[in-house]
Amino acid sequence: MKILVTGAAGYIGSVVTELLIGEGHDIVGLDDLSGGHRGAVHPAARFVELNLLDGDGLKALFAAEKFDAVVHLAAKALIDESVRNPGIFFQVNITGGINLLEAMIANDVKRIVFSSTAATYGQPEQIPIVEDAPKNPVNSYGESKLAFERIMAWYRRSYGLCHVSLRYFNAAGATEERGEWHVPETHLIPIVFEAALGEREAMKLFGTDWETRDGTCVRDYVHVVDIAGAHILALNQIDTLGARAYNLGHGSGYSNLEVIKAVRKVTGREVKVIPTDRRPGDPATLIASSDLIRSELGWSPKYPDLETIIDTAWRWRQKHPRGYAK
Numbered sequence: 001m002k003i004l005v006t007g008a009a010g011y012i013g014s015v016v017t018e019l020l021i022g023e024g025h026d027i028v029g030l031d032d033l034s035g036g037h038r039g040a041v042h043p044a045a046r047f048v049e050l051n052l053l054d055g056d057g058l059k060a061l062f063a064a065e066k067f068d069a070v071v072h073l074a075a076k077a078l079i080d081e082s083v084r085n086p087g088i089f090f091q092v093n094i095t096g097g098i099n100l101l102e103a104m105i106a107n108d109v110k111r112i113v114f115s116s117t118a119a120t121y122g123q124p125e126q127i128p129i130v131e132d133a134p135k136n137p138v139n140s141y142g143e144s145k146l147a148f149e150r151i152m153a154w155y156r157r158s159y160g161l162c163h164v165s166l167r168y169f170n171a172a173g174a175t176e177e178r179g180e181w182h183v184p185e186t187h188l189i190p191i192v193f194e195a196a197l198g199e200r201e202a203m204k205l206f207g208t209d210w211e212t213r214d215g216t217c218v219r220d221y222v223h224v225v226d227i228a229g230a231h232i233l234a235l236n237q238i239d240t241l242g243a244r245a246y247n248l249g250h251g252s253g254y255s256n257l258e259v260i261k262a263v264r265k266v267t268g269r270e271v272k273v274i275p276t277d278r279r280p281g282d283p284a285t286l287i288a289s290s291d292l293i294r295s296e297l298g299w300s301p302k303y304p305d306l307e308t309i310i311d312t313a314w315r316w317r318q319k320h321p322r323g324y325a326k
């Protein structure tokens with residue numbers, strides 16, 4: 001298939017691109033490089049630097065290329081920023097997404113796999129979280145992703161769009177060539193690496209009095225290659241799936257302290273931790289039920305345990321100490 005991958009210069013998008021190319025697909029990678037890195041884009045993908053808010057640019061791209069499908073990962077995705085500046089999240093994640101859908105429909109492209117998130121659920125009432133659990137986002141990031149899921153359903157009614165939303169829990173890990181490099185970094189595992197490497201003096205642990213087994217937050221970590229694999233499964237079956245949403249998590253969780261312990265073990269380095277207050281809005285535990293994606297798509301993660309996931313990320317980090325900087 002000829003596939004447009006938006007957000008191809010980002011962490012997950014670069015790995016999705018790598019795996020799709022490995023499957024023999026023809027990839028055009030789109031990104032505005034606001035958060036991604038040109039060097040992360042697989043050399044076999046054609047790269048287009050374009051902002052999703054440039055609707056005319058998107059229409060011209062779709063008119064020039066005949067895409068079979070779109071994998072839509074480009075987004076504003078920093079939760080802290082979404083609390084401070086909700087407008088830009090609605091602009092990029094909703095208006096930008098609508099620009100993409102309009103360009104697709106105008107050129108008869110009717111397959112999209114969308115990067116959604118556990119943040120669509122907000123504070124979960126039950127763990128593990130199933131797909132039809134209540135959705136009450138607690139930040140504009142989750143709200144914008146949920147809104148776009150719903151918007152796609154309207155495009156199905158009007159135009160027969162096939163859409164699969166993958167609600168990722170916590171992405172982690174790396175391939176040999178592509179890993180997580182955000183500036184600023186807000187994700188736990190790379191932050192613990194920074195503390196282990198002495199690049200930050202210590203890492204803040206937000207809350208040690210949560211209702212969890214050791215008092216720290218519990219999250220469900222999925223290897224980025226297993227996330228990419230779910231996109232391939234979804235694309236292969238999208239015409240028969242029609243409209244679906246799947247959680248993408250392991251169905252088991254690790255606490256922040258367990259992550260720190262695993263990083264110490266994998267790196268052989270000390271990590272200085274400063275316990276601090278809870279962050280408002282953080283759920284204590286986020287664990288996916290992944291039964292649906294396992295049974296319907298046949299998804300089966302290759303990286304089942306945290307230490308292996310961290311090991312891949314650490315190897316990438318050591319090989320690329322300056323990330324994608326030349």
Ligand SMILES: NC(=O)c1ccc[n+]([C@@H]2O[C@H](COP(=O)([O-])OP(=O)(O)OC[C@H]3O[C@@H](n4cnc5c(N)ncnc54)[C@H](O)[C@@H]3O)[C@@H](O)[C@H]2O)c1
Pocket residue numbers: 006007008009010011012013030031032033034035036037050051052053072073074075076077092096115116117118167168169170171172182
């Ligand atoms: N990392 C996670 O754990 C996680 C969890 C749940 C969902 N997600 C979702 O997965 C997707 C990828 O996440 P990531 O961690 O790789 O993030 P990322 O920031 O590394 O990648 C997002 C990419 O989108 C690009 N982008 C942002 N605004 C754009 C615009 N207006 N036009 C064109 N490109 C634009 C950025 O430059 C960046 O390269 C996002 O949609 C995110 O919401 C990620």
